[in-house]
Amino acid sequence: MGDAGEGREIVLDGTRGARTGIPEIVYGPGKTPTQVRDAVVGLIEAGVAPVIATRCSPAQIAAVTAAVPDARVDGPTVVARALAAAADGGGAAPGVTVVTAGTADQAVADEAVATLRAFGLRVERVSDVGVAGIHRLLDRADDLRRADALIVVAGMEGALPTAVAGLVDTPLVAVPTSAGYGSSFEGITALAAMTASCAPGVSVVGVDNGVGAACAVVRWLRVRP
Helix, strand or coil: CCCCCCCCCCCCCCCHHHHCCCCCECCCCCCCCHHHHHHHHHHHHCCCCCCEEECHHHHHCCCCCCCCCCCCEEEEEECCCCCCCCCCCEEECCEEEEECHHHHHHHHHHHHHHHHHCCCCCCEEEEECCCCHHHHHHHHHHHHHCCCCCEEEECCCHHHHHHHCCCCCCCCEEEEECCCCHHHHHHHHHHHHCCCCCCCCEEEEECCHHHHHHHHHHHHCCCCC
8 A cells, every 4th residue: 555645746856956046845745655765766866966954854864875875874864965065165065053952952953953964064063052041152153153153042031142243243034933931822932032133233043943944044155065
């Protein structure tokens, strides 16, 4: 017995990377394992690189890795044909630091990290530096300044990106997460706080959108497949 919806046509956009710098990314939820597998294989056959599938279920991951044994699995993200760390004038690929407020934000950060690495970027992590213990953030300020770009992931009241932006001049994209108590409203409070940041120049993506934050950084740094 086949997957429900198995016969539905999948129309892939194999030239999106050439147009926009970001190839088509396969979104797992709502697709059958067969559809995710066929989309990944189809993009590989079209010469797309990197090929990324996000938020995949265990069944979807199994279907993809059976067809593409050398695909890399980073949690629910599957990457095939990842770009090697590209050499620039200084020798190393641009470096991005992904900052999280707390452990509850790690899954969103993981999605961003997997996407950044797929594009050949160097990634560092600074974890558990939320504003409830602001000294932890201050202790890492020099590390943050060395990055070419920052992704700052936080739930609750979403204050961390503003605090980081007040310490460094590094381009920064903020990611609100759905982690939080009471009036956090599954990330809406953090999203509103980040878009209302008093630190100028903070860019914001949607709730839990780690892949979108990573793609924003790829555009900033003009990494091309």
